[in-house]
Amino acid sequence: MHKIPVDIAVIGGGPAGLAAAVKAKEEGFKKVILIERDKEPGGILNQCIHDGFGLIRFGKQLSGCEYSQRYIHLAKEAGVEIHTDTMVLEITKDKEVYAVSAKEGASCWQAGAIILAMGCRERTRPQVGILGTRPSGVLTAGAVQKYINVQGFKPGQKAVILGSGDIGLIMARRMTLEHMKVEGVYEVMPNLGGLRRNKVQCLEDYGIPLHLSTTVVKVHGKKKLEGVTVAKVDENRKPIPGTERYIECDLLVLSVGLIPENELSRHAGIQLHPVTKGPVVDQNMMTSIPGIFAAGNVSAVFDLVDYVSKTGEVAAAGAANWLRGEIKDVNTNQYMAVEAGENISFTLPQTIRPEDGKITFFMRVRKPLTKPVIQLTCDGKVIAMKKLQTANPPEMVALTVEWKEEYQGHIMMEGKEA
Numbered sequence: 001m002h003k004i005p006v007d008i009a010v011i012g013g014g015p016a017g018l019a020a021a022v023k024a025k026e027e028g029f030k031k032v033i034l035i036e037r038d039k040e041p042g043g044i045l046n047q048c049i050h051d052g053f054g055l056i057r058f059g060k061q062l063s064g065c066e067y068s069q070r071y072i073h074l075a076k077e078a079g080v081e082i083h084t085d086t087m088v089l090e091i092t093k094d095k096e097v098y099a100v101s102a103k104e105g106a107s108c109w110q111a112g113a114i115i116l117a118m119g120c121r122e123r124t125r126p127q128v129g130i131l132g133t134r135p136s137g138v139l140t141a142g143a144v145q146k147y148i149n150v151q152g153f154k155p156g157q158k159a160v161i162l163g164s165g166d167i168g169l170i171m172a173r174r175m176t177l178e179h180m181k182v183e184g185v186y187e188v189m190p191n192l193g194g195l196r197r198n199k200v201q202c203l204e205d206y207g208i209p210l211h212l213s214t215t216v217v218k219v220h221g222k223k224k225l226e227g228v229t230v231a232k233v234d235e236n237r238k239p240i241p242g243t244e245r246y247i248e249c250d251l252l253v254l255s256v257g258l259i260p261e262n263e264l265s266r267h268a269g270i271q272l273h274p275v276t277k278g279p280v281v282d283q284n285m286m287t288s289i290p291g292i293f294a295a296g297n298v299s300a301v302f303d304l305v306d307y308v309s310k311t312g313e314v315a316a317a318g319a320a321n322w323l324r325g326e327i328k329d330v331n332t333n334q335y336m337a338v339e340a341g342e343n344i345s346f347t348l349p350q351t352i353r354p355e356d357g358k359i360t361f362f363m364r365v366r367k368p369l370t371k372p373v374i375q376l377t378c379d380g381k382v383i384a385m386k387k388l389q390t391a392n393p394p395e396m397v398a399l400t401v402e403w404k405e406e407y408q409g410h411i412m413m414e415g416k417e418a
Helices: 014-028 043-047 066-077 141-149 166-177 198-207 262-270 305-323
Strands: 004-011 032-035 081-083 086-091 094-099 106-117 119-124 138-140 158-162 181-187 208-210 214-220 229-230 246-249 251-254 258-260 292-294 336-340 344-348 357-365 373-379 381-387 395-401 412-417
Touching: 004 014, 004 305, 004 395, 014 032, 014 066, 014 106, 014 305, 032 357, 043 066, 043 141, 066 305, 086 106, 086 262, 106 305, 119 141, 138 141, 158 166, 158 214, 158 412, 166 181, 166 198, 166 251, 198 246, 229 381, 292 305, 305 357, 344 412, 357 373, 373 395, 381 395
Parallel strands: 004 032, 004 106, 032 081, 106 292, 138 251, 158 181, 158 251, 181 208, 336 412
Antiparallel strands: 086 094, 094 106, 119 258, 181 214, 214 229, 229 246, 344 357, 357 395, 373 381, 373 412
């Protein structure tokens, strides 16, 4: 098969991929391609008609559609070569990208650098282990969002939502506005899974109850969903006998978490992180394979699209530096691991090359903090600190550090009460 040479190949046309492609063109590379499997770029933002996007990146309250359209316009204006309705089948360590499309057939691009921006997918019913039959009416929150916002179809009349992720909370409000009855949101964990602002604006403002430490244990119905049984759970998330309650409904909406789309990464032999489930990356967003970078939700699931776009820009700048030969000795033992210390579940990046420059770390805390202080230490010495009003597990925290090459040793990120 003929290999088409390109400078940078971006896989995925969501906010991370679009930002990466635009940045790559700004870095002066002529042949930048963006490959998107859907019929148009934009990713999940194309079905997000609510606002709350772009405050950091554009300084405005935008809907998801408006946010993506801004980047699509920038990409086209910059001359990014966009291939839609194209599915990438494989990437190799030699930075070959194999893809197929109805229009172009089979294609192979030989890239100087690859940026992975495939995003994430929703967890489904088998991954949460709900008993019962398989009737219609059990859908993920994203599917319900697409049915209502894009296709203009109302998938039910009375809904129960399992999981308090942000899409589920937003769809609780959206379904209410479409005159659907939302009986309640049920969360197996003792804490909210989404942002607090969505709890207030999407549940409390509309009188929709949130039931913590409660889950759906069974669905009822053969061809169509007739109802669900919910029950309280103990500290080990096991249903408590005697707490079961039957709820009549024709729609069960699953908002039970997201998983990075990393089949391509895994098959290419890229090292994945056990917590984020995405590639292990350095401050340039470069993976364990030199010249292959990862950005956005494929590296870790973010709560703010502005951060997603930021990682896309960092990955593109890193790819540019790689192609210009400014990133060297990548196979040596110079990398230092960033340890997730007290009350930190993970950090991004997870490894650091000792070189001068600004590094933005992203992280999540394990448990809520009322007066949090996030600090980064090197061999026990504090080299950066940030005080916050609050910190909660669903909310990503960003800490920008002026990194110096002299910072070498045991690097640790910690989250403490002031």
